[in-house]
Amino acid sequence: MGIKGLAKLLSDEAPDCIREVELKSLHGRKIAIDASMAIYQFLIAVRSGGPNQQATMLTNAEGETTSHIQGMFNRTIRYMTEGIRPVFVFDGKPPDVKSHELIKRREKREKAQAALAVASEEGNVEEQDKQSKRLVRAGTKENEDCRKLLTLMGVPVVTAPCEAEAQAAALCKAGLVYATGTEDMDALTFATPILVRKLTFANASKSMVQTMNYNKVIEGLAISHDQFVDLCIMLGCDYCDTIRGVGPKTALKLIREHGNIEKVIETIDRKKFVVPESWVPNEKKLDAQSDDDDEEGVESPSKEENNGIVDTEELIPAYVQARKLFNEHEVLNDIELKWKPCQAEDLQKFLVDDMGFNVDRVKNNIEKLQAAYKANSKPQTRMDSFFAVKANPNAAKSAAKRKADAAKAKAAVSKKKTKKH
DNA sequence: ACTCTGTCTCAAGACGGC
DNA sequence: TTGAGACAGAGT
DNA sequence: GCCGTCC
Incomplete structure (x- = not known):
């Protein structure tokens, strides 16, 4: 995850x-x-x-x-x-x-x-x-x-x-x-x-x-958005494997240098850095078509894909598929979000009768909820101007933080030295 | 010296009473 | 399970 | 702040 x-x-x-x-x-x-x-x-x-x-x-x-x-x-x-x-x-x-x-x-x-x-x-x-x-x-x-x-x-x-x-x-x-x-x-x-x-x-x-x-x-x-996505894939996501031997530092360096994963794969020494087979499906196909094992015996509920699709899917590098998932993920678009008053009676029934909650506590909490709802529906709950003003002093803060970080880094280095001692 | 990997550890929610 | 942090050990 | 309770 x-x-x-x-x-x-x-x-x-x-x-x-x-x-x-x-x-x-x-x-x-x-x-x-x-x-x-x-x-x-x-x-x-x-x-x-x-x-x-x-x-x-x-x-x-x-x-x-x-x-x-x-x-x-x-x-x-x-x-x-x-x-x-x-x-x-x-x-x-x-x-x-x-x-x-x-x-x-x-x-x-x-x-x-x-x-x-x-x-x-x-x-x-x-x-x-x-x-x-x-x-x-x-x-x-x-x-x-x-x-x-x-x-x-x-x-x-x-x-x-x-x-x-x-x-x-x-x-x-x-x-x-x-x-x-x-x-x-x-x-x-x-x-x-x-x-x-x-x-x-x-x-x-x-x-x-x-x-x-x-x-x-x-x-x-x-870096650009596309490069950021490639970076994330190289760091390790849910959708595919990573290049062995490449951690965060190297991944960032490589993406900055070469711009995308394709170029990275072309450039790096693949004896030192092992690129997962799924990233280069064409090569696999070319040099050996012997062992084919795709976790058989485990359920695969919908086997309705025809051969043509399976073939082309397999030829798409895993990182390309991952990219696609990040960039074109299926989502709902026209959604309306509404916060309504709670249905106090049914809510209490649900919690007390079905879930065995303590009645008094539930009543108490429902009151809290109703009070909060009321407060939140009042117009002008958010004082944007107030926080907008606050945003400015923060710039100075972040500059200061950067300094602090630099100092910390130095301190960490010297600490390491003394520790190693 | 730096980076990556592997191993270990620990905590993980929220509340309230004391 | 996950994540983070700490540390050892190996590879570059 | 710790520690037991929530169900």
């Missing part, structure tokens, strides 16, 4: 694209959030039981998991009370090229399943916990639950035709939201104008969030 090492690369090479801002500064903003990612986090983190017992999900009377509801409910209310209007974006069908990756995950999951069975047999609590975390997945059920919850809360929900990050980026580009809220750096590759990270409430009081600005990324790295 995401682009390997991109966050670090940006903080090293294009520090001006990153800003630490107060949560308050997002007041009045609409933000698109990757729901599947959030749900997954909740399923992993929201558990009861101490270190000595089996950590278990929160559940209702029927034994169905409610951790994700708990997490989603709280967080959404928190967003609203902070004056942030969230829209949750759900994943659609993953793109075909991801299937290799998904098959691998599935195999791992099956292994974990077996390991869990063994651990239960042996009563190995620690192992059970480990394996059950490994099994966590935001399935259809959890997604449906959250969709229902959010709808009852009056929060808009968008189901992407494909990847949520791409859809969120599209919403942002269309000006329907201010930013994409995610930890997944993919969003930048999809060219979301603004990405907000750490949009969580870990440290309650001084909650700072991190924003990344796409234009400043391009500016800071001094």
